[in-house]
Amino acid sequence: MTDAASAVLSVVLTVVVLGVGGLCAAAFGGVLAGPSVRHGLTLPLAETARLLRQRRRSAPGADLLLWRIAGAGLVLVPLLMLAVVPLGPPPVLDSAVGVVWFNTADVAVWALVWLLGWGANATFALVGAFRFLASALAYELPLMFALTAPAVAAHSLRVTDIVAAQAGLPYVVWMPLAFVVLLVGVAGFSVWGSLGPAAGPDLAGGVLGELSGPDRWLALTGRYLLLVAGSVFTAALFLGGGAGPLLPSWCWLLVKSAVLVAALVVLRNRLVLLRPDRFMEIGWLILLPAALLQLLVVSLLVTVGGWS
Amino acid sequence: MNVVVFIIVFLVLALVAVVSGALVFVIDSMARATYALAISFVAVGGALVLFGLTYPGVITILMMIMEMAIMAVFMIMFMGMNPALIPMSMVHGQRPALVASAGLFVLLVVGILLAPWPQHPHAAPARARQLGQALMGDKMLVMMTISPVMFATIVAGVVLASHRTRYDRFGDDLDRRVASDPQPGGVGR
Numbered sequence: 001m002t003d004a005a006s007a008v009l010s011v012v013l014t015v016v017v018l019g020v021g022g023l024c025a026a027a028f029g030g031v032l033a034g035p036s037v038r039h040g041l042t043l044p045l046a047e048t049a050r051l052l053r054q055r056r057r058s059a060p061g062a063d064l065l066l067w068r069i070a071g072a073g074l075v076l077v078p079l080l081m082l083a084v085v086p087l088g089p090p091p092v093l094d095s096a097v098g099v100v101w102f103n104t105a106d107v108a109v110w111a112l113v114w115l116l117g118w119g120a121n122a123t124f125a126l127v128g129a130f131r132f133l134a135s136a137l138a139y140e141l142p143l144m145f146a147l148t149a150p151a152v153a154a155h156s157l158r159v160t161d162i163v164a165a166q167a168g169l170p171y172v173v174w175m176p177l178a179f180v181v182l183l184v185g186v187a188g189f190s191v192w193g194s195l196g197p198a199a200g201p202d203l204a205g206g207v208l209g210e211l212s213g214p215d216r217w218l219a220l221t222g223r224y225l226l227l228v229a230g231s232v233f234t235a236a237l238f239l240g241g242g243a244g245p246l247l248p249s250w251c252w253l254l255v256k257s258a259v260l261v262a263a264l265v266v267l268r269n270r271l272v273l274l275r276p277d278r279f280m281e282i283g284w285l286i287l288l289p290a291a292l293l294q295l296l297v298v299s300l301l302v303t304v305g306g307w308s
Numbered sequence: 309m310n311v312v313v314f315i316i317v318f319l320v321l322a323l324v325a326v327v328s329g330a331l332v333f334v335i336d337s338m339a340r341a342t343y344a345l346a347i348s349f350v351a352v353g354g355a356l357v358l359f360g361l362t363y364p365g366v367i368t369i370l371m372m373i374m375e376m377a378i379m380a381v382f383m384i385m386f387m388g389m390n391p392a393l394i395p396m397s398m399v400h401g402q403r404p405a406l407v408a409s410a411g412l413f414v415l416l417v418v419g420i421l422l423a424p425w426p427q428h429p430h431a432a433p434a435r436a437r438q439l440g441q442a443l444m445g446d447k448m449l450v451m452m453t454i455s456p457v458m459f460a461t462i463v464a465g466v467v468l469a470s471h472r473t474r475y476d477r478f479g480d481d482l483d484r485r486v487a488s489d490p491q492p493g494g495v496g497r
Contacts, residue, residue: 066339097363104370110377111346118339118380133381140374157363281493 010092014082017254021228021261022221029265051217059121059210067119071215073112074222078229080105084159085236088250091160098159099151102233103144109189109226110136113198113207116219120210128206132198134276135188138283139195143185145291146178149298150237153308159233163241165308170240174301177294179238181287186230186264190223193268197275231260317358325351336395338383346376 023044030043058064084091084098095101110133117129151157153175154165162171172179188195191207199206211219235241235256242249244256274282301307329348332341349372356365387396399405426435444451467473477487 063337063339066343095362097366100363100366100370104366104373107370107374107377111343111373114377114380115339115343130381133377136377277491278493281495285493285495 006089007092010087010089013087013089013250014079014092017087017232018078018082018225018228021232021257022224024258025224025227025261025265028262029268032265032268047220048217051212051220052214054213054216056213056215058212062121062210063119065119066115068215070112070115070119071211071218071222073108074116075218075225077105077108077112078222078225080108081226081229081233085233086160086163086241087232087253088242088248094160095158097157099147099157099162099237102159103147106143106185106189106230107140110140112222113191116211117198117207120207122210124203124205125207125210128198128200128203128209131200131203131276132191132207135195135198135274135279138276138280139185139188139287142181142283142287142291143188145288145295146181146185147237149175149178149291149295152295152298153302155308159236163236163243166240167243170238170243172238174307175238175294175298177290178298179234181291181294182234182238183260183264184287186227186234190226190230190264192223192227192264194271194274195279197273200273227264228257228261231264232257234260314358318355321351321355321358324348325355333399335398338387338396338398339380341398342376342380342383346373349373349376 026044026047027041029040031037031040033040033043058067081102083093084095084101086094091098093101113132114129117125117127117132120126150162150165150171153171154162156162156165184195187193191199197203197206199208203209208216208219232253235253239256239260241256242251242253244252247255325348328344328351331344332348335341335344350369353365353367353369353372356368359365426432474482477489478484
């Protein structure tokens with residue numbers, strides 16, 4: 001296969017994994033929400049059909065340019081995140097700084113969610129936007145340190161190298177804290193579950209509240225895609241990527257990612273909503289020390305114990 | 309990469325950086341000005357990546373998006389502004405600002421034109437090392453000492469500036485088990 005053909009295959013695979021993954025996550029969420037399995041399974045498609053036909057509405061003076069950039073960006077960012085992850089064939093962008101690339105993409109969500117709330121020109125949406133930034137200040141630093149642990153162990157920031165370095169033992173076994181902290185971060189940048197007060201019901205939907213029609217569809221889709229991209233990346237970084245017996249490697253990666261996505265969807269409405277003022281302390285007093293402690297242990301094991 | 313492609317990509321990135329940077333002063337919306345500046349920095353980061361400085365390039369993009377997101381909060385907090393109702397000028401003190409920026413531009417361009425750039429591509433890393441040595445070499449100990457002092461200064465500054473001290477939080481004898489804070493925290497203290 002030529003280079004061009006394999007690059008095209010990687011791009012198509014990335015888009016398909018993200019799209020199908022997002023659809024499955026939304027359908028699973030629908031099934032859990034009830035009232036019937038059939039209703040839940042058809043919910044994503046029914047919502048898509050409804051929203052794409054719905055007429056857009058906006059408050060007077062809405063900053064439409066920034067608002068629409070935010071919605072479109074939320075769909076684009078997960079694609080950028082997955083571009084550095086090997087899904088079977090080599091990644092679209094086998095970057096030597098793949099981990100930092102992922103981090104940059106997830107920081108772009110700061111700007112996008114804030115703009116989503118700002119552009120609407122509505123009070124609750126703007127309050128939601130500020131809530132998101134406050135949550136982000138609490139989850140982002142622990143997330144960054146959680147990302148460094150596998151990179152230290154694999155002596156590389158390239159995701160392909162980190163996956164290859166886990167051939168013997170998946171990193172989750174000796175970096176469980178970093179794994180959990182990264183998953184909290186994934187929930188954070190997906191405005192998900194406990195970390196979703198930016199779009200909370202107490203704010204009438206917050207950053208999502210004023211959205212309608214295709215704009216709303218983009219934002220909701222972007223949230224599911226972020227969840228999927230974050231889960232696939234976590235599976236690559238901590239669960240050994242495609243490593244596993246019998247099944248081919250792309251299949252294993254999908255299975256592991258699907259388990260993570262399913263867990264996040266199941267936990268969505270089962271944990272208490274954490275307002276940013278509460279989560280701030282959890283982030284800085286529990287998650288950050290946990291991530292730093294994990295990093296210390298990993299660094300010691302790598303330098304003194306010779307682990308990798 | 310093909311030289312022509314390289315030059316075209318560079319010119320596009322440079323154009324985006326300059327145009328969106330200039331837009332910051334033209335646009336009358338705080339949010340748009342902030343994110344125009346962010347786009348400018350992203351283009352600069354892209355140019356760094358193009359030069360093969362992948363890590364500094366990607367980190368520049370990361371830091372700048374984060375900074376702009378936080379900067380927007382502060383700008384709106386201190387200047388209170390609505391995207392529709394109060395369009396406001398993004399410039400003030402125009403004459404000194406123009407003089408300062410034109411002077412800086414001339415200085416940088418003169419520096420670029422006068423610097424003895426290495427002619428051979430393989431000479432560049434050696435020159436970069438020389439530059440690093442000249443900047444940091446025998447001053448490493450000083451820098452290592454200054455950084456904790458600076459950090460301590462920041463912490464001390466915050467402590468002095470904070471109007472609520474540990475005595476307000478834990479009582480005059482510091483014997484209150486649960487701090488009395490205006491905002492309850494999340495870990496049950």
